[in-house]
Amino acid sequence: MTLTEKIMARASGRTKVSAGDNVWVNVDILMTHDVCGPGTIGVFKREFGQNAKVWDREKIVITPDHYIFTNDSKCNRNVDILREFVKEQGIKYFYDVIDDPSGKWTFDSSKGEYRRQYGSHYAGVCHSALPQKGHTRPGEVLIGTDSHTCTAGAFNQFATGVGNTDAGFVMGTGKILLKVPETMHFKLEGALNPGVMAKDIILHIIGEIGVDGATYRALQFDGPGVGSLSIEDRMTIANMAIEAGGKNGIFEFDAQTKAYVDYRTKLNGTKSTYEPVERDKRQKFVFDTTIDLSKLEPLVACHPNPSNRKLAKELNNIKLDRAYIGSCTGGKITDFLDFARIIQGKKVVIDTFGVPATPEIVSELQSTYWGDKTVWQILVDAGVRMTENAGCAACLGGPVDTFGRMNAPLKCISTTNRNFPGRMGHKDSQVFLASPMTVAASALTGKITDPREFL
Secondary structure, three states, X not given: OOHHHHHHHHHOOOOOOOOXXXXXXXXXXXXXXXXXXXXXXXXXXXXXXXXXOOOOOOOEEEOOXXXXXXXOHHHHHHHHHHHHHHHHHOOXXXXXXXXXXXXXXXXXXXXXXXXXXXOOOOOOOHHHHHHHOOOOOOOOEEEEOOHHHHHHHHHOOEEEEOOHHHHHHHHHHOEEEEEOOEEEEEEEEOOOOOOOOHHHHHHHHHHHHOOOOOOOXXXXXXXXXXXXXXXXXXXXXHHHHHHHOOOEEXXXXXXXXXXXXXXXXXXXXXXXXXOOOOOOOOXXXXXXXXXXHHHOOOEEEOOOXXXXXXXXXXXXXXXXXXXXXXXXXXXXXXXXXHHHHHHOOOOOOXXXXXXXXXXXXXXXXXXXXXXXEEHHHHHHHOOOEEOOOOOOHHHHOOOOOOOOOEOOOOEEEEOOOOOOOOOOEOOOOEEEEOOHHHHHHHHHHOEOOOHHHHO
């Protein structure tokens, strides 16, 4: 069996499953947030009763992160709905934006967009927060009301996004009916050259197979090249499996996975036991390819979809209005550090916005010194508009007062994951997806630029 099949077999109580089988799967963690959480709660109460209790109050993780730092009253109300439900149900893991369990959330625009407006429990973008808070464990099943839940496949986990109806059912039963996906195999060999990042790997893959090339399939990443990739690199790759239509992405378990998960579960007091799945010698794949990482170059996915892949060095005629670093795909600590290596000591020439994925990353950037300056100060001195309010921000557009949102038909190069028309705001804007290094280089020149020019 493949890695995905092994997890689904275990979770369904079977000794073996095959692609195409429909199985009832026991869920280990259900995650929801402020966009889909109220709808999921509504389905749960409608189907199970107004006084029904969730199946397991310690296996549900709720984290506001999408439409938080905005004056939009309906968005603010969504966060309050989550808080009320958590209090009613006694749910253990709720990463609220405020500390008062009986309070109401409002964003104070008079304080500005740059300074922290969250309490001590807030965790930021769900897909980065879940691993940091110790909720991603090898061999488990994670269901989330967000398409990029597949990010957790970096931890040898079956992780996929579902709609509110499915999530409402999971909330009441702890089970979900799933079809076992076919598996596409990507064997990674070699190592990336300087200036090439994990984002370039997944843009290469999506460019090869298309935005529908993995529809309802698992993308399995293994091989000797995986060892050269950090956990954050693997998260970037698994995160964008959905951009090829994938059901999930999944990596094999190794010492890096173990070290990260063991540290995070201990740090947060979350469940520390897990059982990873390993590759069988004989596996059935619907697609099988080998990628030599050393042969990849910096890439850009051009408007209007993630498969419109081109070499960065061939696009230096495209002038830009904006650069953006952030999101679950490109707002991790390693993303910002690589971005800063290109930016350090220079000045951006276009509006450049920086949104760390989690408060922990904000803290790390503000406490990590390169010479006599913190990395945060290096970025600010370079002209990057850095906000302490970690979250999804302009990745998916949002209300018009969202930090970094494009409210005019601009051209933006971004570390985010989607560039369909209107994704980051104005319907006539254009988004170019690239790695943090490529975004940094482009911010310095005002046009799409190969980062190797600055190395």
